Amino acid sequence: MSASGFSLPAEIERALQVLGEKSRALRASSLDSRNRVLGALAKKLDEERTTILSANTRDLKSLGAEATPAFRDRLLLDDARIDGMRESLRRVSEFPDPLGEIVEAKRLENGLEIRRVRSPLGTILMIFESRPNVAIEAFSLAFKSGNSLLLRGGKESRETTTILYRIIRESIAEGGLPPEVFFGITDPNREIVRALLEEKARIDVVVPRGGDGLIQFVVENAKMPIIKNDRGLCHLYVHEDADLEMAVRIAENGKVQRPGVCNSLETLLIHSSVLDSLVALMAKNDGLKKVEFFCCKRSRAVFEKFFPGRVKAATSGSYDTEYLDLVLNVAVVDSIELAMGHIERHGSKHSESIITRSEPAARLFQSEVDAAAVYWNASTRFTDGFSLGLGGELGISTQKLHVRGPVGLRELTSVRWIVDGEGQIR
Secondary structure (H helix, E strand, O other): OOOOOOOOOHHHHHHHHHHHHHHHHHHOOOHHHHHHHHHHHHHHHHHOHHHHHHHHHHHHHHOOOOOOHHHHHHHOOOHHHHHHHHHHHHHHHHOOOOOOOEEEEEEOOOOOEEEEEEEEOOEEEEEEOOOOHHHHHHHHHHHHOOOEEEEEOOHHHHHHHHHHHHHHHHHHHHOOOOHHHEEEEOOOOHHHHHHHOOOOOOOOEEEEEOOHHHHHHHHHHOOOOEOOEOOOOEEEEEOOOOOHHHHHHHHHHHHHOOOOOOOOEEEEEEEHHHHHHHHHHHOOOOOHHHOEEEEOHHHHHHHHHHOOOOEEEOOOOHHHOOOOOOEEEEEEEOOHHHHHHHHHHHOOOOEEEEEOOOHHHHHHHHHHOOOOEEEEOOOHHHOOOOOOOOOOOOOEEOOOOOOOEEOOOHHHEEEEEEEEOOOOOO
């Protein structure tokens, strides 16, 4: 029973108890058996493609009229995205086993043989919102790294995740391991989440993946450690010597390709010396013509000239807003120092990028900007476990302890000591 007097539903209470009990079998399982499960899941995603897409269509139809195109895009599954989920499973299955990896080994003067090895974190609770493909990525990484997993998706994806949770458990059983090491929750009652966040004795880590409201709720209520995936207030700074055509391509990719994801671009910082030239080039880009701009005083007139009807004045809160939509803040700065100062004040420590021909300027930016990923002449959209070669991700950690950036297989382990002796005493 939680502090508020709420009791977990019996099914979830039983699942939570069994998760810990069955996790021993998962920790001791072979790499081949875990990979068989991932292979079975990839096959089932293909076999049940029609069922999954039908469920996803029902979820999309249930959305209210107020749902933005970007939100609908986060919820949407199609053949290409199911293929992407299957490819992620394939890649994760090809990675070496993180469990038992020896990080350090030595023999002490007293004869003790000591090793530091990777081990699972334990039981992970992950709370996510609209993107149903997150369920497959989270499971594959947690499972292969030997962690039992409790997943709770948002109500918007309830029909889709119900199907995904079922085929995950079926795949585990087909691989010869206990399906009880995974449990998916579809009940939208928020009191369930509040009660789970008090279960510090049975849940080792919680991973929230969603908007500000979810993150804040978990931070305020969790009794166990958090791997925090905070919002993505990502910046692109165009330096005075930048290749402007490159800058426009990267700005379009960062803002337009998938505006509803956390590594999309939210603020464009422009060195004053290239303002007019850059905006003139931006106006020729079809993708950026779809964007609404919130401009500072120095940039507003120039943007109104080239993007009539698509410009508003930035407010005091604009630069602290994660739009997750086709909206882009703009600010003009007179130096790289002022650009970095703006990012320090308004950034979320997620992903930042500089466009410049100068390596000294790029290295200064990369060394002084405090973020999980800092780019030189590249889009922030690459801050993604799949894109960075991890096979997928449990999220993008914006905190500094244990893990920072995409959370992959190794990031879901901790290092412990294994010590072999011959009767030594101290």
